[in-house]
Amino acid sequence: MLRKKIIPLSIALITSLYAEDILLNEVGVESSIITEVAENAQVSADLAQTLSATIPSIDMNRRSGIANDIYIRGQKRDNISVDVDGTKVQGACVNRMDPPTSHILANQIETVEVIEGPYDVETMGTLSGGLKIKTKQPTKEFKGELNLGMGSWGYKKVGIGASGGNDKVRALISASYESSGQYKDGDGNTISDQIDKNIADGNAPAATAYKDEYKDMDAYTKKSIMTKLYITLAQDQELRLSYTGNRSDDILYGSSKMDALWDDSNIYSVEYNIDNISDLYKNINLQYYASDVNHPMATTYRKSSLNAAMDNTNHLTTNMQGLKLKNNFDFSGFKLLFGLDASERKWDGKYYNTTTGAPLGAGNSKSIDGAKTKNGAIFAKLDKELGNLNVSFGARYDDTKITHATQDTRYYSSISGNMITTYNINKENKVFLGVGSASRVPDARELWFRASNGNWVGTDNLKQTTNNEIDLGYEITNQDFKLKIKTFYSMLDDYIYIKQGQASDAFENIDATVYGVELTASYFATDDITIDSGMSYKRGQKDKALDGQTDKDLADMAPLRANVALNYEYANNSIATIEMQASDKWDTYDSDNGEQAISGWAIMNMKVKHALDKHAEFTIGVNNVFDNTYAVNNTYVDLTLLTTGGDNIMLMNEPGRYIYTNLTFKF
16 A cells, blocks of 8 residues: 555656656655655656655756756865765766766665755764765675666666675676657757757857757767675674776857867775674774766867867866775764774866867966875764654764875865754654754865966955754654754855956855755555655855845756656556646845856646566656746856856756656566
8 A cells, every 4th residue: 555655755756858757666765854765766867856756855067967066055076076886976077067966877776865064073074964875785686687778869878787696605797778859849959959059049059069060969978887796704803895987078168168078087095894793883884985086078079170270179088086994882872983084085177188188388288287185084973762753963073184196285164063963753743943054175176276367266365154053843643644844044154256257266265054854745545546746945145145246046046846746657667657746936046156047937747657467567758848938057157167257147947848768577
């Protein structure tokens, strides 16, 4: 019976733009002050698309047909952290073409924990939120899956995976291939057509159009593999080895000056885990991880490259390695986590002529020159149940050194802490309160990024940003409905902000506040019909406008957004869904720093997932049924977008009507 299932909040209905149907069946949404966990998820490649359609606090930044970025409560980049199986993941691109979420495929994921606010002491840099992603684990029982997907605009995907083992060894392998042509917006414009239209409207330079021979090229090709090997060396002792590799080619970024020639990443992890050491000492876990990203972005496909002086590449690479030790204790009803965390990130970038390979300019060919961020930290978390009251305390101390090949070293240290309390009024009702403070250091782009003309865009004397936040919420769950409402107030000290029209030292520290409310609800109308809904609203304000400006609105604050969905389970494991997603007009924005007014929108999505038997199922669906033209993100100058100056900036539209089907075999 449907009431007895764990019903997701608008999750069973989520569909992806460029991939097979997103199957988030039997998804549990665990809720507290800070987390929402989606379990047993099998989703498409673009994790940002999935999360933004699932979690009210998350919005998406459209960068391409794939590899899109996320905001959590209006915060992005280094203001939020991404952790994959305990490894901290970073992208290489300064223009956010390869955000951390793009280096892990959603169909490799088992659970996602969304942290809202400064409430994670285990991961460096969780200033305003973060993701904790757990990928699928090897099983003893042999299992396999084959997934085939097709969709509009030539989308196709093949995915295969298998897992199995015994008491001593377990192994997993998962591989996929997908590609797509350029999507069309509701007006029928491809990515290339959108540029041409913006050129005609005066929002983009003529030289940024695609060359005739590339106007109809595919939007991307993506290949991925994930392998894991778990070896039991002794009772309750396990060695865990894993590798994830991604190879993406020819990714078009319509609203940027350049496209990605390729984007290759590797993530490695070696982990040793011991359980049940003693009655008090429950677990020790030691993990070493490493990752690397290779990302050249170039003007190759644009008309600008016809001019030899503009036939350029900015080739960026980043390497990261880390070591983390965690100890878990359980004594007298107290649960204690104590750990050490150390990491080092290297970041390099260089400009060169794509055809000749010659470096650009004299002495200014490095966009980022040998930057290293070294961090060492100690952290602890204590949990205790006191009758109907659950209390959690967390603390972290960070010491960070950032070096550059030619610039002075920067040193930062901080203490972060939080307290989260949940009071269970009765079996159905609870309230929760969180108070937290966390900091994050500036990254090498903000400190020392250099433009191709030699200007230092970065500002080398930036302070670290601190977020002091309070969260309050209420939740009720019974057999008829589930409702959760949360509100937050965030005070940002020395928030790192970029100023439009500033050729050098473009970043500065400001003080600002962000506040908002989020609501999720599910109504179990009958045993077969469920109505799910979600809503989010947020505002951000600078304490004072930047020098020479008047607008105090904070950028990236999406307006009121909501969704409602009707799910009908017409047979066992077979569900039909109709969903409406809508957004208010974006009329509160930072006009001094590149943002613009955006019209409100509403779209309808429909799908049917039908189980043929326990081994096979197919899905057919339509996104944006009425083929509406709309945009979900704004044009803050933190990204380098196509512009002819002033308020003339290209806004990227979302895809129009998208029809897709997916077939899955399990054995």
